[in-house]
Amino acid sequence: MPELPEVETIKNTLVDCVVGRVIISVELNYPALLKNAPVDDFTKTLEGKRIVSVTRRGKYLLFQLGEKTGLILHLRMTGQLRYNRPQEPFLKHTHFVWHLDNHMQLRYVDVRKFGTIFIGSFIEAQKTAGLERLGPEPLSPCFSLPYFVKALSSSKRTIKSLLLDQTKVVGLGNIYVDESLFRAGIHPQSPAAELPDEQVRILHATIRQVLQAGIDRRGTSMNDYVDGLGRQGTFQFELSVYGREKEQCRLCHTIIVREVIAGRSTHICTHCQNRYGGS
DNA sequence: AATTGTACCTGTCAGC
DNA sequence: TGCTGACAGGTACAAT
Numbered sequence: 019m020p021e022l023p024e025v026e027t028i029k030n031t032l033v034d035c036v037v038g039r040v041i042i043s044v045e046l047n048y049p050a051l052l053k054n055a056p057v058d059d060f061t062k063t064l065e066g067k068r069i070v071s072v073t074r075r076g077k078y079l080l081f082q083l084g085e086k087t088g089l090i091l092h093l094r095m096t097g098q099l100r101y102n103r104p105q106e107p108f109l110k111h112t113h114f115v116w117h118l119d120n121h122m123q124l125r126y127v128d129v130r131k132f133g134t135i136f137i138g139s140f141i142e143a144q145k146t147a148g149l150e151r152l153g154p155e156p157l158s159p160c161f162s163l164p165y166f167v168k169a170l171s172s173s174k175r176t177i178k179s180l181l182l183d184q185t186k187v188v189g190l191g192n193i194y195v196d197e198s199l200f201r202a203g204i205h206p207q208s209p210a211a212e213l214p215d216e217q218v219r220i221l222h223a224t225i226r227q228v229l230q231a232g233i234d235r236r237g238t239s240m241n242d243y244v245d246g247l248g249r250q251g252t253f254q255f256e257l258s259v260y261g262r263e264k265e266q267c268r269l270c271h272t273i274i275v276r277e278v279i280a281g282r283s284t285h286i287c288t289h290c291q292n293r294y295g296g297s
Numbered sequence: 298a299a300t301t302g303t304a305c306c307t308g309t310c311a312g313c
Numbered sequence: 314t315g316c317t318g319a320c321a322g323g324t325a326c327a328a329t
Contacts, residue, residue: 021322050305077323094323096307111307130306132323148325175299184324192322241309241322260322281301283321 020077020093022156022189023232023253024243028099029074031246032124035101040068040119041083048113051126054136054146063087063137064116076152076188080144088140090147094132096242100125129242153187156225161187166222170210177213178206179280181225189229193238193260196285198228200259205293206279206286212295231256259285 020028044064049057067083074080079099081089091097100109102123109127116124126133136147144150153169154160169186170177180186181195190198199206202221204213213221237243237251240261244250254261258268263276263285272289 024322092323094305095321128306129308130321132305134324173299179300182323194322238322243322 020097020243021191021194022077022229023194024237024251025074025077025079025093026233027237027245027251029072029079031101032072032099035246036069036118036124037072038069041065041116042119043117045115046113048131050131051113051133051135052137053134054138060137064089075149076184078147078149082140086139088138088143090136090143090149092134093128094134096130097126097128097133098242098244099246100127100248101246151185153185156187156189156229163219163222167218170213170218173210175210176206176280177204177208177210178282178284180210182280182282190225192282193257194228194232196260197258198225200287200291201228203291205291206284208294214294217294259287261285
């Protein structure tokens with residue numbers, strides 16, 4: 019579910035409502051969520067701590083708790099964080115609850131239970147969660163055109179596979195990759211190294227534009243995604259190819275097709291998207 | 298090194 | 314209506 023625009027939107031809602039709050043008590047209903055510490059640690063580590071900051075790195079959410087404690091959360095496919103009043107009914111699949119000092123609750127809901135949590139010192143938790151291996155933030159200056167050119171030219175993979183690789187650039191998932199490649203006019207099966215320079219330049223700019231548009235629309239609510247206050251995003255109404263199999267391309271009216279590329283369901287307008295290089 | 302398959306889970310939807 | 318199988322936005326790991 020959540021890719022960069024969704025996680026960014028969740029983070030922004032949480033910054034507004036939980037930063038500065040103290041965690042009074044904690045309930046953990048699904049201990050397997052916790053990847054690097056026993057249940058007791060989760061409770062003992064969090065209780066009494068102030069939420070100093072909530073930030074995002076790639077698709078991860080980072081909570082700084084107290085002076086030096088960190089909690090790193092990845093929502094994977096169906097994770098949701100919800101800021102609730104205590105009297106609001108509990109959704110099925112609620113796996114943890116933080117009781118905050120303003121009598122509100124932060125609840126984690128995850129139907130498929132793929133979400134992961136790491137806790138420890140702020141620095142150590144980031145290492146354990148694997149954040150060191152992540153590539154640059156696509157909306158930061160680190161994601162420069164020269165960097166992107168180099169990342170593509172040194173790869174034998176398809177462009178779709180490369181864009182999904184979080185060590186090359188973070189934050190893109192299936193939806194935003196398909197949308198970016200459509201808008202850049204590139205067939206997802208094109209070998210990354212064989213894209214013409216001009217196409218690489220266009221794709222680089224397009225990735226930023228699509229992600230920024232996703233953030234501006236507060237994310238894509240195709241299925242489960244809602245922000246920290248339970249609100250849907252609206253980018254699903256602006257999708258060109260993702261989820262539009264058998265519908266007409268908005269530009270040329272060609273029927274959008276879906277095929278498996280890089281092991282993922284991939285949506286393509288074969289008229290608007292050129293296949294560069296390779297077979 | 299890169300790709301493919303598998304695993305982690307539950308819900309939904311298409312097809313029979 | 315009910316059953317079954319395919320499939321779902323992510324990532325890690327093993328095998329090839």
